[in-house]
Amino acid sequence: MTKPDQNHLDNLKSIAGAGGWSDDPDVLAPHLVEWRDLYQGKTPLLLLPDSSEKVAALVKYCHDNRLPLVPQGGNTGLVGGGLPDDSGNEILISLKRLNKVRLRDPLNQTITVEAGVILADLQAMAEEMDLYFPLSLASEGTCQVGGNISSNAGGVGVLKYGNMRDLVLGLEVVLPDGQLWDGLTGLRKDNTGYDLKQLFIGSEGTLGIVTAATLKLYPRPLNTQTALLAIPSPQAAIELLTLARKMSGDLVTAFEIIPRIGLDFLVRHMDATDPMETAYDWHILMECSSSLDRLHLDLENLFQQIMETAMEQELVLDGVIASSEQQRDNLWALRENLSEVQKFEGGSIKHDISVPVSKIPEFLEKATAAVEQAIPGIRPVPFGHIGDGNIHFNLTQPEGADKAAYLDRWEEVNKIVHDIVHGLDGSISAEHGIGRLKVEELTRYKSPLALDLMRKLKKTLDPANILNPGRIVQND
Amino acid sequence: MTKPDQNHLDNLKSIAGAGGWSDDPDVLAPHLVEWRDLYQGKTPLLLLPDSSEKVAALVKYCHDNRLPLVPQGGNTGLVGGGLPDDSGNEILISLKRLNKVRLRDPLNQTITVEAGVILADLQAMAEEMDLYFPLSLASEGTCQVGGNISSNAGGVGVLKYGNMRDLVLGLEVVLPDGQLWDGLTGLRKDNTGYDLKQLFIGSEGTLGIVTAATLKLYPRPLNTQTALLAIPSPQAAIELLTLARKMSGDLVTAFEIIPRIGLDFLVRHMDATDPMETAYDWHILMECSSSLDRLHLDLENLFQQIMETAMEQELVLDGVIASSEQQRDNLWALRENLSEVQKFEGGSIKHDISVPVSKIPEFLEKATAAVEQAIPGIRPVPFGHIGDGNIHFNLTQPEGADKAAYLDRWEEVNKIVHDIVHGLDGSISAEHGIGRLKVEELTRYKSPLALDLMRKLKKTLDPANILNPGRIVQND
Numbered sequence: 045m046t047k048p049d050q051n052h053l054d055n056l057k058s059i060a061g062a063g064g065w066s067d068d069p070d071v072l073a074p075h076l077v078e079w080r081d082l083y084q085g086k087t088p089l090l091l092l093p094d095s096s097e098k099v100a101a102l103v104k105y106c107h108d109n110r111l112p113l114v115p116q117g118g119n120t121g122l123v124g125g126g127l128p129d130d131s132g133n134e135i136l137i138s139l140k141r142l143n144k145v146r147l148r149d150p151l152n153q154t155i156t157v158e159a160g161v162i163l164a165d166l167q168a169m170a171e172e173m174d175l176y177f178p179l180s181l182a183s184e185g186t187c188q189v190g191g192n193i194s195s196n197a198g199g200v201g202v203l204k205y206g207n208m209r210d211l212v213l214g215l216e217v218v219l220p221d222g223q224l225w226d227g228l229t230g231l232r233k234d235n236t237g238y239d240l241k242q243l244f245i246g247s248e249g250t251l252g253i254v255t256a257a258t259l260k261l262y263p264r265p266l267n268t269q270t271a272l273l274a275i276p277s278p279q280a281a282i283e284l285l286t287l288a289r290k291m292s293g294d295l296v297t298a299f300e301i302i303p304r305i306g307l308d309f310l311v312r313h314m315d316a317t318d319p320m321e322t323a324y325d326w327h328i329l330m331e332c333s334s335s336l337d338r339l340h341l342d343l344e345n346l347f348q349q350i351m352e353t354a355m356e357q358e359l360v361l362d363g364v365i366a367s368s369e370q371q372r373d374n375l376w377a378l379r380e381n382l383s384e385v386q387k388f389e390g391g392s393i394k395h396d397i398s399v400p401v402s403k404i405p406e407f408l409e410k411a412t413a414a415v416e417q418a419i420p421g422i423r424p425v426p427f428g429h430i431g432d433g434n435i436h437f438n439l440t441q442p443e444g445a446d447k448a449a450y451l452d453r454w455e456e457v458n459k460i461v462h463d464i465v466h467g468l469d470g471s472i473s474a475e476h477g478i479g480r481l482k483v484e485e486l487t488r489y490k491s492p493l494a495l496d497l498m499r500k501l502k503k504t505l506d507p508a509n510i511l512n513p514g515r516i517v518q519n520d
Numbered sequence: 521m522t523k524p525d526q527n528h529l530d531n532l533k534s535i536a537g538a539g540g541w542s543d544d545p546d547v548l549a550p551h552l553v554e555w556r557d558l559y560q561g562k563t564p565l566l567l568l569p570d571s572s573e574k575v576a577a578l579v580k581y582c583h584d585n586r587l588p589l590v591p592q593g594g595n596t597g598l599v600g601g602g603l604p605d606d607s608g609n610e611i612l613i614s615l616k617r618l619n620k621v622r623l624r625d626p627l628n629q630t631i632t633v634e635a636g637v638i639l640a641d642l643q644a645m646a647e648e649m650d651l652y653f654p655l656s657l658a659s660e661g662t663c664q665v666g667g668n669i670s671s672n673a674g675g676v677g678v679l680k681y682g683n684m685r686d687l688v689l690g691l692e693v694v695l696p697d698g699q700l701w702d703g704l705t706g707l708r709k710d711n712t713g714y715d716l717k718q719l720f721i722g723s724e725g726t727l728g729i730v731t732a733a734t735l736k737l738y739p740r741p742l743n744t745q746t747a748l749l750a751i752p753s754p755q756a757a758i759e760l761l762t763l764a765r766k767m768s769g770d771l772v773t774a775f776e777i778i779p780r781i782g783l784d785f786l787v788r789h790m791d792a793t794d795p796m797e798t799a800y801d802w803h804i805l806m807e808c809s810s811s812l813d814r815l816h817l818d819l820e821n822l823f824q825q826i827m828e829t830a831m832e833q834e835l836v837l838d839g840v841i842a843s844s845e846q847q848r849d850n851l852w853a854l855r856e857n858l859s860e861v862q863k864f865e866g867g868s869i870k871h872d873i874s875v876p877v878s879k880i881p882e883f884l885e886k887a888t889a890a891v892e893q894a895i896p897g898i899r900p901v902p903f904g905h906i907g908d909g910n911i912h913f914n915l916t917q918p919e920g921a922d923k924a925a926y927l928d929r930w931e932e933v934n935k936i937v938h939d940i941v942h943g944l945d946g947s948i949s950a951e952h953g954i955g956r957l958k959v960e961e962l963t964r965y966k967s968p969l970a971l972d973l974m975r976k977l978k979k980t981l982d983p984a985n986i987l988n989p990g991r992i993v994q995n996d
Contacts, residue, residue: 149876149878150762150878151758151759151762151877151878152876152877152878152879152909153762153765153877154876174766195711196711196715198709198711202708202709206686207709209715210682210686219969223969225967225969225970225973226967227970229876229945229947230876230877230878230909230945231874231875231876231909231945231946231947231950232678232874232877232908232909232910233674233678233683233874233905233908233909233910233947233950233951234874234947234949234950235671235672235674235722235947235949235950235951235952235953235954236947236948236949236954236958236962236965236966237723237954237962237966237970237974237992237993238719238722238723238727238973238974238977238992239672239685239718239721239722240970240973240974242715242718242719243714243718245715246711246714246715247713247714251714262770263765263766263769263770266769282627283627285627286626286627286629289629289739290650290739290811292812293739293742293810293811293812293813293816293817294738294739294811295812334769335766335769335770336768336769336771336817336822337769340769340817340818340821340822340825341769341812341816341817342816345816346812346816349816398707398708398709398710399707400625400628400630400705400706400707401627401628401629401706401708402625402626402627402628402706403628429709432708432709433628433707433708433709434708434709469705469706469707470707471705471707471709471710471711471712472712473710473711473712474707474709474710474711475709475711476711477711478711478712478713482712486712486713489712490712490713491701491702493695493699493701494701494703494713494716497701497714497716497981498713498714498716500980500981501714501980503980504976504977504979504980505973505976516713516714517713
């Protein structure tokens with residue numbers, strides 16, 4: 045790898061053209077820090093191309109001159125995948141100016157947008173077409189479609205609509221040697237050889253830079269029911285999920301677990317009102333949605349019946365159904381602030397794990413016991429997408445403990461939790477990806493054969509190793 | 521590539537063990553002919569392993585000795601992908617004895633089965649779990665899960681549930697060098713690096729042999745409405761689809777187009793009763809299904825209202841709703857016999873194309889005009905999955921024409937149709953794959969860059985080029 049000299053930088057600026065680059069520290073600053081402050085990067089140059097052809101020309105120059113290049117979307121990632129390292133050698137390329145809509149095709153129920161379009165804007169465009177784009181996550185006001193694709197984003201709608209991978213029909217990608225691959229297609233069926241787009245979805249910008257995508261749209265949900273339900277145990281949660289999926293005709297769109305301690309934190313630090321009269325240990329935020337109108341489906345009544353049946357079967361102990369949009373927002377705010385609120389209680393060691401849904405109870409039992417044994421007084425706050433088998437197994441420090449000393453044990457605790465996940469055939473990164481944060485750990489949990497295949501793919505597509513080098517897999 | 525000599529064959533027999541191979545011509549016969557009779561193959565040895573480890577050992581031997589190996593599922597493919605060529609050098613490996621269920625996991629809504637399980641048996645197993653496996657195609661009584669995965673099978677449920685690719689959570693695969701990759705996972709979210717399973721889905725056994733899979737299951741449909749609708753035009757069809765998806769709350773599970781000439785053929789040759797009183801040009805077989813019970817959703821009423829609205833908007837001219845299971849079967853039989861019935865009218869030149877749904881009317885208009893110009897009197901019988909943009913654009917010979925002379929123009933007609941498809945950003949193989957039939961054509965329509973990427977993937981995974989060599993891509 046070459047360190048970019050002034051000559052390289054001048055050449056890149058000239059390719060990027062006026063407005064297509066910056067080295068102003070104030071402009072660069074927000075692109076060089078991750079919002080959780082885990083990483084800070086340095087770069088000699090921020091590239092800001094506004095067309096796929098510009099991206100291709102810039103990548104080609106970097107390829108031909110062996111300059112390392114890091115692609116960045118909305119910079120909302122959690123694993124350091126979109127930040128340059130601190131060597132000051134890696135050039136940063138932001139896709140944010142590449143943000144046009146290429147094609148609205150309502151009869152095909154698709155939209156083709158460039159990588160820099162912000163997710164919330166995409167959702168709004170779909171709504172203008174009287175359709176719906178289902179990907180939804182906390183950072184949707186900032187994150188970009190290209191980043192969502194590169195990280196195979198998850199979020200709260202996965203149960204019904206799948207991950208971002210399931211929403212992509214076609215891609216346009218700049219390959220690591222600067223060639224532009226036009227794989228933009230609105231086809232729902234195409235078996236003409238290997239499905240090349242799959243290579244680029246979820247590969248975190250290591251195999252190519254996504255510049256545009258054709259995405260599936262759906263009929264809009266017209267009717268939503270939301271409840272917070274107290275449940276006796278995680279085992280009851282997954283039985284409730286099965287019951288609700290069956291009784292609702294598969295209309296469960298969100299199924300999130302919230303522990304008692306999380307509600308307590310919210311009441312203590314964020315002025316939240318606990319909607320429960322009795323303090324139970326576990327809660328499910330359940331939502332059903334339908335794009336059928338009320339004339340044809342009385343979702344309110346159906347939802348009530350699901351709850352009644354669940355109470356009869358002792359899967360639900362108590363519950364609050366949102367009776368207005370405001371109440372719905374309040375229930376969702378409890379869920380959405382669970383990550384944030386932990387900081388008021390000191391250090392938090394985080395995990396983004398998944399196991400088969402059926403193994404969630406066993407995971408919670410084993411992992412809780414193991415971390416309590418390692419650090420007496422530790423306060424687990426497991427929450428999140430239990431309907432997908434995905435738990436954010438976050439661990440708040442013991443009361444009164446020293447924060448720094450606690451956080452120093454991050455890796456040790458990760459290993460305890462991830463060993464249990466691995467033993468249950470789970471994933472150490474369900475939705476956040478590998479980036480730089482988990483490269484080392486990946487080598488512990490992936491089979492040598494899988495790692496070897498990954499390295500071979502990286503070498504095949506990026507033999508010069510210039511694109512997001514060292515992320516996901518270390519090439520030799 | 522080496523021609524297998526007696527020594528090689530003896531060694532393979534000894535690895536396969538008793539019952540694990542055959543060279544009896546009677547046993548081999550059904551494995552060496554395609555049901556459309558387009559291909560006939562020869563092989564010195566049929567391998568019949570009953571475990572993944574056996575498959576791995578056999579592949580390793582072939583790899584180490586550079587012997588070409590062709591994997592075969594239920595042998596229902598249409599493009600020669602699962603047959604040995606006529607050189608007599610290619611060894612055939614059938615997965616049919618690898619047909620155990622590995623794991624039923626109702627709470628995770630998954631099932632893990634081996635490659636040789638027959639699709640209809642898998643559907644029945646899901647039903648025993650009070651769940652539903654949605655892949656459904658004409659050959660479901662014979663085709664096998666491994667073949668469905670390797671060919672990324674489509675069929676009649678794609679509109680709601682997607683292709684086979686969308687139903688796979690994890691895979692076990694024997695790689696071309698005989699290593700066994702255990703990617704069997706029931707996880708719905710797993711962002712730990714490149715999604716390796718995608719390489720093997722739809723790659724027709726050229727990159728690895730699928731030996732087992734973990735598949736998604738869904739709540740069972742409890743309520744189905746089916747109708748045959750006469751429509752004024754293909755444009756009306758796609759507007760009807762949009763209307764029906766919206767009004768039904770996305771419950772449209774099948775949406776198939778049937779032309780007048782197809783119904784006429786069925787009446788003439790298969791004793792079918794034409795359900796329409798008036799002879800319209802175009803028909804849609806539309807089905808809506810829901811896993812909600814009748815208490816909560818009056819699907820019959822809803823379906824009726826969709827039809828009434830469609831008639832008001834002049835998207836539907838007339839219609840017959842199935843009022844019994846028998847009537848439903850009769851309507852589906854019309855659709856299912858459309859391929860078969862054409863043989864009574866002489867030669868039929870076939871296409872399996874897709875375009876974006878919005879471009880279907882333009883495709884039909886242009887392609888019909890072009891083939892009529894090339895062969896006056898030609899009788900197009902376009903039918904199939906219009907809801908997915910996938911039309912089987914089959915062309916029956918002019919009345920009284922010479923069948924052989926007509927079929928001799930197969931490639932010429934293919935080129936006319938596929939050029940139009942290509943101009944509309946479509947696919948020349950929507951669901952049947954490339955196999956041997958379309959290898960040449962693929963080089964005409966895929967970009968050199970895409971072909972180059974495919975060849976690189978093949979070389980990376982199968983550098984010795986022993987696995988299904990020459991299918992999909994020709995390696996140099």
